[in-house]
Amino acid sequence: MLALLKLIAPGRSRQLGTPEQWTVHVIGVSAAVLLIAISFGWYIKREIALFLFLGAVLSLAFLTTTANPLRPTGRSTPSWCLVALSLGSCGYFVWMQPVHEMRLPMIDELSTADIAASIVLIALVMEATRRCIGMILVVLVATFLAYAIFGNRLTGSFAHRGFSTQEIVDHLVFSTNGLFGPALEVAAFLVVVFVVFGALLDRIGGADFFYDIANSLVGKQVGGASKVAVVSSGLYGSISGSPTADVVTTGSFSIPLMIRTGTSRTYAGAIESAASTGGALLPPVMGSAAFLMTDFTGIPYATIALSALIPALLYYQSVFLAAHFKAHRDGLQPMSEGETPSILAVLRRDWAYLVPIGLLVWGVLSLNRPAFAGALACAALVPVAVLRHPDPVRLVKTLFFGLSDGMRGMIGVGVACAIAGLVVGTLSMTDLTGKISSGLFHMSGGSPILTILVSAFVIIVLGMGMPTPAVYALSAVLAAPALIALGVAVLPAHLFIVYIASMSAITPPVAVAAFAAASIAKANPVLIAVVACRIAMVAFLLPFVFMYQPALLLIGSPAQILISVGTAILGVLALNAAIEGYFMIRLDGLKRVLLFLAGVGLFLPIPSTEIAGALLLSATTAWLWSTRRSAPRARPA
Known part of the structure; x- marks a missing residue:
């Protein structure tokens, strides 16, 4: 039984040889540069960008993760085959995009090649999910897919009219409500630029x-x-x-x-x-x-x-x-x-890091264009990298490997968003x-x-x-x-x-x-x-x-926000003191109970309990203060 569980368990990181390393770097850097360019405003059709992103994520997943914990971490021929299938299936959709763009979804028939490529792509996403995340999510997706296929045989409120294979594939792969839906779109056009920014920042010493x-x-x-x-x-x-x-x-x-x-x-x-x-x-x-x-x-x-x-x-x-x-x-x-x-010494030495971070905050909050803000922050890291690594060779290596690290960091998120799209698509269809x-x-x-x-x-x-x-x-x-x-x-x-x-x-x-x-x-x-x-x-x-x-979410009048934030701050203080058993002095059972009750009262969104909690916290604090003042102090030797 234990061996069976290990066979279906998530894989582990693979020790990459030189061909695998350079393949990962080339795919990662190419995808990162493409997606940052899109964030800056370079136009490419949404569908093509998503096909390329998914192909890159799946390829990186199969190259860097073993099939299960029992597999050796060296070179794997089956993994290279899965990489070829991933690039091939996504490449097919890129090649056929002009044709698919002209068809009417759920009306025009899909070709046998369309259905075959779609099924292969769904299977690849599920296998990448099993390797990178685990079997639980794969079983959940399989359950929903089984419901879409066989749900018409059920009785009662959970029965549906039934769907053909073409209808299921059309909805899951060729509509914007399935695999290439909002979840994968957000991962490709929003999340990736921030993950790459974090990886670049880390590479240059952030x-x-x-x-x-x-x-x-x-x-x-x-x-x-x-x-x-x-x-x-x-x-x-x-x-x-x-x-x-x-x-x-x-x-x-x-x-x-x-x-x-x-x-x-x-x-x-x-x-x-x-x-x-x-x-x-x-x-x-x-x-x-x-x-x-x-x-x-x-x-x-x-x-x-x-x-x-x-x-x-x-x-x-x-x-x-x-x-x-x-x-x-x-x-x-x-x-x-x-x-x-000292804080002054740190800022005097590393003030340059604040520039891209400040641009990021400004862009997200002021421009309301988070993807552009992330791309702008990535660009602002380049001068910082020049200051930190003036040697041209080291600078290029830092930026190159930072971009590669960023795409590797997207493997889990990209696979999760792809599989989530399948689930959401099945739910909306049925x-x-x-x-x-x-x-x-x-x-x-x-x-x-x-x-x-x-x-x-x-x-x-x-x-x-x-x-x-x-x-x-x-x-x-x-x-x-x-x-x-x-x-x-x-x-x-x-x-x-x-x-x-x-x-x-x-x-x-x-x-x-x-x-x-x-x-x-x-x-x-x-x-x-x-x-x-x-x-x-x-x-x-x-x-x-x-x-x-x-009001804690800044929804309401200024007075409501001020009162809610104030009581929450006091509630956090009281609850943590009760949990950790210290507040000015070590706390016995009674004092911890009093502080816990005060914290709960301050958190409850009822004015009477908030007042009672504040009064109880004040009284308990005064008691603890007087106990601390009256405690004997050790005399100096």
Whole structure:
């Protein structure tokens, strides 16, 4: 049984030989340059660009990932065959695009070659998904496809009229509601430029810059190493948008530093995992799910980014306070003076990094053209790279390998968006979306609270086996209609899904951020994930709060926003103190219960409970202050 599970498990990274390395680099750099040029405004037909993007992603997936963990990591002839099939099938669609452009979808007949190429492409996407993500998503897609084929044999409300093979292929491959639909389009025309920007920034030393900034700001505080991890991961993650990439990049510095200064291996990995996960929620870039949200909802990305700012800052307040209280409770020492540079010295040396980042923020928020803003930021990195690497040969290598790294970073996102398109296409074709949403609503008996809880449970379960973009794409068509039917506005409903889906990076048993941190911390990944969930517990509550208190999303009057943000800040403080067992002094059971009740009261969107929570927090704080003042102090020797 164990051997069978390993045979169908995701593959592992392949050790590339020289031919494979250069093939990966050529495909990656070519695709990255093409997509950045499109972001700058160079015109190419949408369909052709998507065919080329999918062909590149599939080829990179088969070249860099083994079929399963048992396969050797060296050269593989079957993988080269799959690469040839990927390029061939996508090349067929590029070649036939003028012909397909003239046909009437769902009316004109498809040729045998069209159907064969489509089936091959669907099979390739599913195989790439199995290798890169896992069997759970493949089984889910196969289930939906089986429903499309055999659903007419069912009885009751879940039966449909039945579809021929040509109808299924036409809808899934030749329409804009399937494989080449919104999910893949967002990945190709939005997400990729930001992933490439993050890879280029990392290649020219951006991760070191963020680490030094964080170190200069909080390194001298108690528990400075943990706080440096939180701040640096937030800064870098807000640009990269990828929890796993954030862990691997900033965690390679912060986790060993935390362990060296007295933090346990498990807690060091958990802090880094929790902090890196928040990067997918923090503007200006956020994660790829937020880009998908713009397409699903029609809400401008700048509006989404501004609305997500306060909850994201509350998330980082929570993780930072967890590190702060834990450090005081355990008596950890600050980092030494020699390890903490001054902020002025860092800015004097590395001020140039702020230019592309500033352009990115300005472009996203002011121009409302995130793809162009990302491309502009990539271009602005070139002068920074010249300053950092004046040698022409090294400069060219830095930019070349940065572009290649960016496309390799798109493998998981691209495959996830492609497979999500198949699921969304099947759901729209069979009208299963409305049936499942109605089922969620009836399962909860029409209760708003239960509907939200059931939706969150479904999202978390999906997130245990899938990356965030795929989770969001599915949940947006499954859970969002049920939430909106309750009277929840579109923006809070979809941001709720984004936040819950993003937490899948630290949710056991498949917690990708925790597994990445475990490889650095040399600790149990499941224990890291459990501790990370405890650290980020408040983050699991925030989506429920802003569903009923949209002022946290900057929706409402200035007074409502001010009150909501103020009570949320105090609630985060109280809950973290209760969870970590420290607030000015070590806390016993009663004090922790009082602070926990105060935090819950401050979070509940009811004026009376907010007032009661604030009064209880004030009284408990006064009690703790007086206890601290009256505690005997050790006399100097």
